[in-house]
Amino acid sequence: MAKLMLKRVAASTLLEVIISMVIIMAVFTVAIGIYTKVTQSAFSFSRAGAQQQMKKILQESIENKDFEDAVVQVDSIEYTKTVTAYAGYSDLLYVKIEASQNGQRLAELKQIIKKQEDEN
Incomplete structure (x- = not known):
């Protein structure tokens, strides 16, 4: 019969593996948070278009001297003028226009x- 040779295999302990997994999860959590904030604050064509439309509504209100509360629907965006x-x-008048x-x-x-x- 052949003798089995027992050699020690270099390996990580269970504690080391768990600690490394916790570190990796923390890094991924931070990365996902950063990614979410970047995508939410990114340039949006709908926001830029809404800004332009609100400026146009304000300018028309000043030109027409229309200083009454109103709600205007343009495409799928609703503009509320107060x-x-x-x-x-x-x-003096305080004019507030919100786009939603x-x-x-x-x-x-x-x-x-x-x-x-x-x-x-």
Whole structure:
């Protein structure tokens, strides 16, 4: 009968393997968090388009002297315009326009404008 030769095989202990797995999971968790934040803050064509449309709505409101609350639907984006008197000043108006799509807010535009002399 042949004799079996017993040799020691170099290997990691169970504790070392568990510690390395915990370190790898921590690195992946941080990487996923960074990736999520980068993708959420990335340039969005819908946000850029919403910003342009809000500026256009504000400009038209100033030109037409239309300082009433309104809701405008353009494509799938809903623009809500809110006009209030600016606190402490009778000749200033606070205009806030919010853009939302499917219940999610895309962008917001706030501006203080001066009433024209011929308004009541």
